[in-house]
Amino acid sequence: MIKTRLCDLLGIEYPILQGGMAWAATAELAAAVSNAGGLGIVGAGNLPPELVRQQLRRTRELTHRPFGANVPLFTEGVEETLQVFIDEKVPVVTVGGGNAGPYLGPLKRAGILVIPVVASVALARRMTRLGVDALIAEGMESGGHIGDVATLPLVPQVVDAVNVPVIAAGGIADGRGLVAALALGAVGVQMGTRFICTTECQAHERYKQAIVQAHDRATMVTGGYFGHPVRSIRGPFVHRLEELEKSGASEQEFLSFGTGALRTAIVEGNIEHGSVMAGQCAGLVRDIVPVKTLMERIVAEAEAIIRSMAGLLKS
Numbered sequence: 001m002i003k004t005r006l007c008d009l010l011g012i013e014y015p016i017l018q019g020g021m022a023w024a025a026t027a028e029l030a031a032a033v034s035n036a037g038g039l040g041i042v043g044a045g046n047l048p049p050e051l052v053r054q055q056l057r058r059t060r061e062l063t064h065r066p067f068g069a070n071v072p073l074f075t076e077g078v079e080e081t082l083q084v085f086i087d088e089k090v091p092v093v094t095v096g097g098g099n100a101g102p103y104l105g106p107l108k109r110a111g112i113l114v115i116p117v118v119a120s121v122a123l124a125r126r127m128t129r130l131g132v133d134a135l136i137a138e139g140m141e142s143g144g145h146i147g148d149v150a151t152l153p154l155v156p157q158v159v160d161a162v163n164v165p166v167i168a169a170g171g172i173a174d175g176r177g178l179v180a181a182l183a184l185g186a187v188g189v190q191m192g193t194r195f196i197c198t199t200e201c202q203a204h205e206r207y208k209q210a211i212v213q214a215h216d217r218a219t220m221v222t223g224g225y226f227g228h229p230v231r232s233i234r235g236p237f238v239h240r241l242e243e244l245e246k247s248g249a250s251e252q253e254f255l256s257f258g259t260g261a262l263r264t265a266i267v268e269g270n271i272e273h274g275s276v277m278a279g280q281c282a283g284l285v286r287d288i289v290p291v292k293t294l295m296e297r298i299v300a301e302a303e304a305i306i307r308s309m310a311g312l313l314k315s
Contacts, residue, residue: 001013001299001303002014002015002178002182002299002302002303002306003015004165004182004187004188005165005187006134006165006167006187006188007188009113009133009134009165010039010066010091010092010113011065011066011091012034012037012038012039012065012066013037013038014036014037014038014295014299015167015178015182015187015188015189016033016037016038016039016178016188016189016190016191016295016298016299017038017039017041017068017094017136017167017188017189017190017191018030018033018038018039018040018041018190018191018192018195019041019043019070019169019190019191019192019193019195020041020042020043020044020045020068020069020070020071020094021043021143021144021192021195021196021277022043022044022045022046022047022072022262022263023043023045023046023203023262023263023266023267024043024196024201024202024203024207024266025040025041025042025043025070025195026042026043026055026201026202027042027055027056027058027059027061027062028058028062028200028201028202029195029198029200029201029202029291030042030059030063030067030068031058031059031062031063031067031200032062032198032200032290032291032292033067033195033291033295034059034063034065034066034067035062035063035065035291035292036291036292036294036295036296037295037299038295039066039067039068039092040059040063040067040068041067041068041069041070041092041094042055042056042059042067042068042069042070043069043070043071044069044070044071044075044081044084044085045070045071045072045075046075046262046263047081048077049077049080049081049083049084052069052081052084052085053084053087053088056069056084056085056088056090057088066091066092067090067091067092068090068091068092068093068094068115069085069090069092069093069094070093070094070095070096071085071093071095072095072096072097072098072145073095073096073097073098073099073100073103074097074098075097078103079103082103082106082107083106085107085112086106086107086110086112089110089111090112091112091113092112092113092114092115093107093112093113093114093115094114094115094116094117094136095114095115095116095117096116096117096118096136096138096145097117097145099123099126100114100116100127100130100132101126101127101130104130104131104132108131113133113134114132114133115132115133115134115135115136115167116132116135116136117135117136117138117169118135118136118137118138118158119137119138119139119140119146119147119148119149119154120147120149120154121154121157121158121161124137124158124161124162124166125161125162128161128162128163128164132164133164133165134164134165134166134167134187135158135162135164135165135166135167136166136167136168136169136190137151137154137155137158137159137166137167137168137169137186138151138154138169138170138190139151139152139154139155139168139169139170139171140170140221140229140231141170141171141231141279141280141281142169142170142171142192142193142231142279143192143193143219143231143232143277143278143279143282144192144230144231144232144277145228145229145230146170146221146229146230146231147229148229150170150171151168151169151170151171151172152184154170155168155181155184155185155186156184156185159184159185159186160185165187165188166185166186166187167186167187167188167189167190168181168184168186168188168189168190169189169190169191169192170279171279171280171281172189172190172191172194172281173191173193173194173279173281173284173285174194174284174297174298174301175297175298175299175300175301175302175303175304175305176301176302176305177189177191177281178298178299178301178302179302179305179306179309192279193211193278193279193281193282193285194281194284194285194294195291195294196208196211196278197211197212197285197287197288197289198288198289198290198291198294199288199289199290199291200290200291203266203267204265204266204267204268204269205269206269206270206271207265207266207269207271207276208288210233210235210271210276210278211233211276211278211282211285212285212286212287212288214233214278214282214283214285215283216280216283218233218234218278218282218283219231219232219233219234219278219279219280219282220232220234220238220242222238222241222242222245223241223245223254223258224245225245226245226251226254226255228255230258230275230277231277231278231279231280232275232276232277232278233276233277233278233282235271235272235276236272236273237261237265237271237272237273237274237275238275238276240257241254241257241258244257258275261273261274261275262274262275262277265277
């Protein structure tokens with residue numbers, strides 16, 4: 001069995017976290033991942049506080065194992081959402097999309113493990129100085145809001161720069177990705193896109209199929225000109241964003257056009273007028289399976305690779 005210090009830190013069986021994707025990471029998905037031995041994470045982005053509370057309580061009804069919650073720091077009303085996390089005694093909180101420093105004190109005093117998502121060595125160092133429990137180093141291959149450094153060079157640099165456990169994210173969808181992350185010095189992985197294509201995920205079937213049908217160059221990044229790069233699968237909506245960006249539209253016009261687009265795709269299944277956020281690993285996702293099946297497949301593949309690689313050493 002693959003076991004790292006991340007398993008001991010979080011009280012989980014396998015060193016695998018599920019990304020806290022807005023609208024897709026509901027109680028059903030988070031509980032399924034936790035029940036399968038990983039750390040399921042409820043995505044609270046864009047949800048009103050009372051709905052977040054309902055999701056957290058529903059997760060507790062579905063699993064007795066550790067789970068986490070996530071909120072992007074640019075979310076409107078983030079302070080209220082974090083207070084819900086505290087009130088509901090969420091064991092683990094992941095945050096991204098900004099500087100978590102101002103919010104660490106209340107979370108830590110509540111006994112919550114705090115794991116920020118970072119896209120640079122500088123931010124990793126800053127978060128470590130503030131006393132976070134671990135870091136998620138996320139490369140630009142990931143879906144949704146991204147940084148500008150790829151996973152392969154980012155993860156080992158972050159590992160070398162800090163003294164807390166580092167979790168790799170971005171472009172990981174199978175056991176090969178897990179082994180590669182461990183080889184880079186990470187203690188585990190976080191996966192988002194791969195977990196969308198599971199039976200427990202409540203994302204619309206059309207959203208899932210868009211990922212299953214994706215190929216290696218199916219995604220593109222928009223919003224970089226305005227400092228808000230987002231990776232999504234190519235389609236009418238994303239191409240319209242690209243046109244706005246190239247035509248000199250204002251930042252306000254660009255952002256207004258994209259408001260609510262993720263919900264439109266994930267919840268309503270309107271992938272023509274919505275944003276199908278997904279990572280570059282979408283090309284590796286070929287089926288929709290139960291979470292338990294996926295977790296067992298990833299771990300078995302990783303274990304087999306580690307065993308076979310031992311044979312490469314010759315005396």
